[in-house]
Amino acid sequence: MNYLEQIQHQAEQIFGNKEKADAWLNQPKKTLGDRAPLDLAREAEGYLLVRVELERIKHGYFA
Numbered sequence: 082m083n084y085l086e087q088i089q090h091q092a093e094q095i096f097g098n099k100e101k102a103d104a105w106l107n108q109p110k111k112t113l114g115d116r117a118p119l120d121l122a123r124e125a126e127g128y129l130l131v132r133v134e135l136e137r138i139k140h141g142y143f144a
């Protein structure tokens with residue numbers, strides 16, 4: 082699995098379905114420097130930032 086596939090899979094697990102995951106992945110986030118998670122996840126450093134953000138959501142940290 083490449084970075085994007087891994088992020089997509091993790092987002093689907095957290096949000097419960099592909100549609101919600103896609104919506105989250107394609108909307109710019111202030112916590113990610115106003116960039117869309119899917120754009121960031123194309124590179125190793127951005128991938129790690131997106132994974133951390135998804136883990137925060139998974140554990141209830143939305144700030």
